[in-house]
Amino acid sequence: MKRKNSDKNPFHIPKGYFNSFEDKLKDRIFKEESPIPKNDGFSVPDSYFEQLQTQLMAMVEEDKSSPKVIPLYPFKKFLVIAASIAALLVLAVGINWNNDDTLSFTDLANSEIEAYFNDTEIDLSSDEIAEVLPIDGYEINDFVKPEMTEENLLDYLNENVENFEELNLEDNE
Amino acid sequence: MIAEETLIKELKAKETQSTAFETLVSNYKERLYWHIRRIVLNHDDADDVLQNTFIKVYRNIDGFKGESKLFSWMFRIATNEALSFLKQKSLKLGVTDGEYQERMVQNLQSDVYFEGDEIQLKLQKAIATLPEKQKLIFNMKYFEELKYAEISEILDTSVGGLKASYHLAVKKIESFLKED
Numbered sequence: 001m002k003r004k005n006s007d008k009n010p011f012h013i014p015k016g017y018f019n020s021f022e023d024k025l026k027d028r029i030f031k032e033e034s035p036i037p038k039n040d041g042f043s044v045p046d047s048y049f050e051q052l053q054t055q056l057m058a059m060v061e062e063d064k065s066s067p068k069v070i071p072l073y074p075f076k077k078f079l080v081i082a083a084s085i086a087a088l089l090v091l092a093v094g095i096n097w098n099n100d101d102t103l104s105f106t107d108l109a110n111s112e113i114e115a116y117f118n119d120t121e122i123d124l125s126s127d128e129i130a131e132v133l134p135i136d137g138y139e140i141n142d143f144v145k146p147e148m149t150e151e152n153l154l155d156y157l158n159e160n161v162e163n164f165e166e167l168n169l170e171d172n173e
Numbered sequence: 174m175i176a177e178e179t180l181i182k183e184l185k186a187k188e189t190q191s192t193a194f195e196t197l198v199s200n201y202k203e204r205l206y207w208h209i210r211r212i213v214l215n216h217d218d219a220d221d222v223l224q225n226t227f228i229k230v231y232r233n234i235d236g237f238k239g240e241s242k243l244f245s246w247m248f249r250i251a252t253n254e255a256l257s258f259l260k261q262k263s264l265k266l267g268v269t270d271g272e273y274q275e276r277m278v279q280n281l282q283s284d285v286y287f288e289g290d291e292i293q294l295k296l297q298k299a300i301a302t303l304p305e306k307q308k309l310i311f312n313m314k315y316f317e318e319l320k321y322a323e324i325s326e327i328l329d330t331s332v333g334g335l336k337a338s339y340h341l342a343v344k345k346i347e348s349f350l351k352e353d
Binding site: 020023027031034035036037039040041042043044045048049052053055056057059060061063 | 191194195198199202203206207210211214216220223224227228231232286287288289290292293294296297314315316318320321343346347350351
């Protein structure tokens, strides 16, 4: 009986092996020649990973068993719900009785807004900030503080002005 | 190692959850630990972040849709956990992320779980100068030996972009190491 070609070779390779082989080889050669150390020097306490496994399994078991609490007097639950609804109704009527004001953004104190921005990491992108900031009333120097030392200025002039000496900087000091 | 699909099914089923989770921890604890450790640098912090990562994976496994590999999903959680850990720490201390990172590198000198020599310490200083993404890419490629395709799935960046960032990072580190 004639066998199919693919059956002749009993060996197999992982999918995409030859595609990644070149990259792997390049990486290895690069590492051999690079001045960057091959090891970064970090270590862990003895048997850390064994203990971690046990610790994690214990945490998961605890996580599984902790949230279920069965009430001793289930009817109390209905009492609490009824009382909450009654309290909410009384509050809602009480608040709306003589009060038409609703809270708005302007009621917030500026200090509260500033504190919120200081304490919370909002992760706004520069585009988002740009959308909110008005264009007028800002100078570039409000954001960027150029720190130009005399030395830098002289270096710049020295490199970019053809006849540096002709500037007669000494005389004008 | 059991196939990923089977492991995911077992993780989602109540009866097999515990055993499957044990397998998951056993398979990935070391790789995830080293990934986190290279971001936070200190062993105790890495331990905290790693435990939080596994607990998050356990609690959210039902929400895992299988759009990426389980491995990439876990690495993504670990990366986010480690980065937000660093941000919280620097916010608490009132310093920038960069300043905090510098302090962490300085602390390595007295860290009992850092056995690096002068060059390895200098390497950490060099890595600390890189932008966050380049730092991640360099560690994932050079030390963790992940493939570009894997890093691409974890960091949601194109392979081309990753290659460019990696080469840039290597160049910067090499020139930093050559400086006196």
